[in-house]
Amino acid sequence: xxxxxxxxxxxxxxxxxxxxxxxxxxxxxxxxxxxxxxxxxxxxxxxxxxxxxxxxxxxxxxxxxxxxxxxxxxxxxxxxxxxxxxxxxxxxxxxxxxxxxxxxxxxxxxxxxxxxxxxxxxxxxxxxxxxxxxxxxxxxxxxxxxxxxxxxxxxxxxxxxxxxxxxxxxxxxxxxxxxxxxxxxxxxxxxxxxxxxxxxxxxxxxxxxxxxxxxxxxxxxxxxxxxxxxxxxxxxxxxxxxxxxxxxxxxxxxxxxxxxxxxxxxxxxxxxxxxxxxxxxxxxxxxxxxxx
Amino acid sequence: xxxxxxxxxxxxxxxxxxxxxxxxxxxxxxxxxxxxxxxxxxxxxxxxxxxxxxxxxxxxxxxxxxxxxxxxxxxxxxxxxxxxxxxxxxxxxxxxxxxxxxxxxxxxxxxxxxxxxxxxxxxxxxxxxxxxxxxxxxxxxxxxxxxxxxxxxxxxxxxxxxxxxxxxxxxxxxxxxxxxxxxxxxxxxxxxxxxxxxxxxxxxxxxxxxxxxxxxxxxxxxxxxxxxxxxxxxxxxxxxxxxxxxxxxxxxxxxxxxxxxxxxxxxxxxxxxxxxxxxxxxxxxxxxxxxxxxxxxxxxxxxxxxxxxxxxxxxxxxxxxxxxxxxxxxxxxxxxxxxxxxxxxxxxxxxxxxxxxxxxxxxxxxxxxxxxxxxxxxxxxxxxxxxxxxxxxxxxxxxxxxxxxxxxxxxxxxxxxxxxxxxxxxxxxxxxxxxxxxxxxxxxxxxxxxxxxxx
Numbered sequence: 127x128x129x130x131x132x133x134x135x136x137x138x139x140x141x142x143x144x145x146x147x148x149x150x151x152x153x154x155x156x157x158x159x160x161x162x163x164x165x166x167x168x169x170x171x172x173x174x175x176x177x178x179x180x181x182x183x184x185x186x187x188x189x190x191x192x193x194x195x196x197x198x199x200x201x202x203x204x205x206x207x208x209x210x211x212x213x214x215x216x217x218x219x220x221x222x223x224x225x226x227x228x229x230x231x232x233x234x235x236x237x238x239x240x241x242x243x244x245x246x247x248x249x250x251x252x253x254x255x256x257x258x259x260x261x262x263x264x265x266x267x268x269x270x271x272x273x274x275x276x277x278x279x280x281x282x283x284x285x286x287x288x289x290x291x292x293x294x295x296x297x298x299x300x301x302x303x304x305x306x307x308x309x310x311x312x313x314x315x316x317x318x319x320x321x322x323x324x325x326x327x328x329x330x331x332x333x334x335x336x337x338x339x340x341x342x343x344x345x346x347x348x349x350x351x352x353x354x355x356x357x358x359x360x361x362x363x364x365x366x367x368x369x370x371x372x373x374x375x376x377x378x379x380x381x382x383x384x385x386x387x388x389x390x391x392x393x394x395x396x397x398x399x400x401x402x403x404x405x406x407x408x409x410x411x412x413x414x415x416x417x418x
Numbered sequence: 419x420x421x422x423x424x425x426x427x428x429x430x431x432x433x434x435x436x437x438x439x440x441x442x443x444x445x446x447x448x449x450x451x452x453x454x455x456x457x458x459x460x461x462x463x464x465x466x467x468x469x470x471x472x473x474x475x476x477x478x479x480x481x482x483x484x485x486x487x488x489x490x491x492x493x494x495x496x497x498x499x500x501x502x503x504x505x506x507x508x509x510x511x512x513x514x515x516x517x518x519x520x521x522x523x524x525x526x527x528x529x530x531x532x533x534x535x536x537x538x539x540x541x542x543x544x545x546x547x548x549x550x551x552x553x554x555x556x557x558x559x560x561x562x563x564x565x566x567x568x569x570x571x572x573x574x575x576x577x578x579x580x581x582x583x584x585x586x587x588x589x590x591x592x593x594x595x596x597x598x599x600x601x602x603x604x605x606x607x608x609x610x611x612x613x614x615x616x617x618x619x620x621x622x623x624x625x626x627x628x629x630x631x632x633x634x635x636x637x638x639x640x641x642x643x644x645x646x647x648x649x650x651x652x653x654x655x656x657x658x659x660x661x662x663x664x665x666x667x668x669x670x671x672x673x674x675x676x677x678x679x680x681x682x683x684x685x686x687x688x689x690x691x692x693x694x695x696x697x698x699x700x701x702x703x704x705x706x707x708x709x710x711x712x713x714x715x716x717x718x719x720x721x722x723x724x725x726x727x728x729x730x731x732x733x734x735x736x737x738x739x740x741x742x743x744x745x746x747x748x749x750x751x752x753x754x755x756x757x758x759x760x761x762x763x764x765x766x767x768x769x770x771x772x773x774x775x776x777x778x779x780x781x782x783x784x785x786x787x788x789x790x791x792x793x794x795x796x797x798x799x800x801x802x803x804x805x806x807x808x809x810x811x812x813x814x815x816x817x818x819x820x821x822x823x824x825x826x827x828x829x830x831x832x833x834x835x836x837x838x839x840x841x842x843x844x845x846x847x848x849x850x851x852x853x854x855x856x857x858x859x860x861x862x863x864x865x866x867x868x869x870x871x872x873x
Contacts (some may be wrong), residue, residue: 127834128837129837130835130837131449131837132450132827132831132837133828133831133832133836136824136828138823158487162808163515163801164507164509164515165509165513165807166509166805166806166809166810166813167805167806167810168804169810174807175795175799176798176799177795179520179524179795180520180524180793180794180799182782183524184524186528187527187532187781188531189719190535190768191531191535194535195535251652256536256538257535257538257772258771258772262772263772264768264769264771264773265771266538266771266772267538277498280768282769284774285774285775286534286778287531287534287777287778287781287782293778296535312622336461344684369533407770
C-alpha cells in the first residue's frame with residue numbers, strides 16, 4: 127500500500143483525538159470523584175444510583191419525622207409522669223384527710239392543695255409539643271381540656287412511617303389518660319376530692335381514694351404506652367440510620383470513582399497523550415523533502 | 419537518425435521532462451487540497467521514425483471502487499454523528515445533572531413525609547407546594563425542551579436538505595462541463611476532482627452512490643432515488659407529514675414529488691430523522707406516561723382527603739384525560755396554588771387539623787410502584803437509563819463509523835493521495851532526465867558545429 131501524506135496526517139489526528147478524549151474522561155473522573163456523570167456513562171449504574179438516591183431521600187425524611195415524633199412522645203411521657211405524680215400526691219392528701227382526727231379547717235386547706243394539683247394536671251393535659259397539643263388526638267390546634275375539664279379532643283391515632291409500608295402511632299392518647307374513655311375522668315375525680323375536702327365530706331373523701339387509685343393506674347398505663355411508642359420510634363430511627371448508611375455506600379459503589387484506579391488511569395492517560403504527541407512530532411518531522 | 423533529428427529528440431526530451439516536472443509540481447502544491455487526486459505524466463516514445471518522447475496524457479490516479487466505498491462510509495458516519503449529537507442533546511435535556519426530575523421527585527416526597535409529621539404546620543404545607551411546583555416545572559420544562567429539540571432537529575434537517583440541493587446543482591453543472599471536456603479529448607481532471615469532492619459532501623448529508631458513464635458524467639443516487647442524472651438535478655424537500663414527522667421528498671422538474679422518507683437512513687439527514695422521529699418521541703412519550711401516572715396516583719390520594727378549610731375532593735395536580743401531553747400540562751392545580759391550607763392531610767374533616775392519614779399515603783407513594791411499574795424516582799431512572807443506553811450505543815456507532823471512514827479514506831488516499839516523498843523522487847528523476855536532454859542537445863549542437871567547421 128502506498129503511504130501518502132494525508133494518510134499520515136489523518137492517522138496522527140485520529141490518534142491525538144483518541145488520547146485527548148481518554149485524558150479528558152480520566153480528568154473528569156479524577157476531579158469530580160464520580161465515574162458516572164450521565165446515564166450514558168453507565169446506564170445500569172445510573173439507574174441503580176437513582177434508586178439508591180430515592181431510598182436515601184425516603185430514609186432521611188423518615189429519620190426526621192420519627193425523631194420529631196419520638197420527641198413529642200417523650201414530652202407526652204414526661205407530662206404523664208408528672209401528672210401521675212400529682213394524682214398520687216392528691217391520693218396521699220385524700221388518705222391524710224380521711225383520718226377522722228383531721229379537723230375541717232385542715233381538710234379545707236388540703237382541698238385548696240388538691241385544687242392546685244388539679245390545675246397542674248389540667249396544665250399537663252394541655253401540654254404542647256412540636257406538632258401541637260399532645261393529648262388532643264388530631265385536634266392539635268386547641269387545648270383539649272377546658273377549665274372545667276371537658277375534653278374537646280379525640281382519640282384518633284396519628285401515625286408516622288417507620289419502615290416501607292409500616293406505620294406506628296406517634297401521639298399519646300389524652301382521652302385514655304385523662305377521661306372516662308380510659309375508665310376514670312381524672313380531672314373530675316380530682317375536682318370531686320377537692321369539693322369533698324372543702325365540704326368536709328368524709329364519705330366523699332374516702333370514696334375518691336379508690337377513684338384516684340384507678341386514675342393513677344390509668345395515667346401510668348398511658349405513660350407506659352407513650353414510653354413504648356417513643357422507644358419504638360427511636361429504634362425505627364436507628365434502623366433507618368443504619369439503612370441510610372448502607373444506601374449511601376451502595377450509591378457510592380455505583381457512581382463514585384475508585385480513587386486509586388482513577389488516579390492510575392489519569393496517569394496512564396496523561397502518559398499516553400504525551401507519548402502520542404511525541405510520536406506525532408517524530409512522524410511529522412520525518413520527511414525526505416529537505417534531503418533532496 | 420540524422421543529427422538534426424537528434425536535436426528534435428533532445429527538444430522532445432526537454433519538453434516532456436519539463437511537463438512531467440510541472441505535473442509533479444502540481445501534485446506537490448495540492449498535497450493538502452481536499453478532493454485532489456494525484457496526477458502522473460504518462461511518457462511514451464514517439465514513433466520510431468522520430469525516436470523522441472512525448473507526454474501522451476496526464477493520468478488521474480483515481481480508483482472508483484475505493485472512492486465509492488469512502489462515499490458510502492461518509493454517509494454512514496454522517497448518520498451516526500447526527501444521531502449521536504442529537505441523543506447527547508436529548509440526554510442533557512432529560513438528565514441535566516443535579517437537580518433532575520428524580521431529585522425533584524425525591525424532594526417532593528421528602529416534603530410530604532415531613533408534612534405528615536406536622537400536618538397543620540403552615541411552613542410544612544408551603545414547602546410541599548414549593549416542592550410540588552419545582553417538580554411540575556421540571557417535568558413540564560423537560561417536555562417543552564424535548565419539543566424544542568425536535569424543532570431544532572427539523573430546522574437542521576431542512577438546512578441539510580438545502581445544502582444537498584445546492585450541491586446537486588453544482589454536480590449537474592460539473593457533469594455537463596466534464597462531458598464537454600471529454601468530448602474535446604480533455605480528461606477534465608480538475609472538474610472531476612471538484613465534482614467527486616462535492617459528491618462526498620452530499621454523502622455526508624444524505625448518503626450517496628455515484629455511477630459514472632462513458633462521457634464522465636455521474637448519476638447520483640441517494641435516499642433510494644436518482645438525484646442527479648447527467649446535467650439534471652432533482653431537489654430534496656423536507657417538511658412535516660400529518661402526524662408531525664419528517665417527510666423527505668424528491669422533486670424532479672415536471673414530475674410529481676416522490677416520498678423517499680423511508681429510504682432516508684444515511685447521512686446527517688438520516689441520523690436527524692431517526693433522532694427526531696424515533697429517539698426524542700420515545701423519551702417524550704415515556705415522560706408523558708410518567709407525568710400521567712404520577713398525577714393520577716397523587717390526585718387519587720389527595721382528592722380523598724380534607725383540607726384545613728374542611729373541603730374534600732381537590733386534586734393536587736392538573737390532570738389530562740390521556741397520557742399524551744401530560745408532561746407539558748403537569749402543574750399544581752390552580753385551586754391549590756398559593757393556598758397551603760387547601761392541601762389535604764387528613765382523611766376526613768373530623769380529623770382536622772392533626773390528622774395525617776392522607777399525607778402519609780401521599781408520602782408513601784415514593785416507595786410504591788407508579789402505574790404498576792416502579793416507584794416514581796426509579797421510574798424516571800429507567801427512562802433516563804433507556805436514553806443513556808441508546809446514546810451509548812450511538813456513541814459506539816459513531817466511533818465505529820469514524821474508524822471505517824478513516825480506513826476507507828486511507829484506502830482511497832493510498833491510490834489517489836499525494837506522497838511528498840514520492841514526488842521528491844519524481845522531481846529528481848525528471849530533473850535528471852531534463853539535464854540529460856540538455857546534454858544531448860549540447861552534444862548534438864557540438865557535433866553539428868564540428869561538422870559545419872569541417873566543411
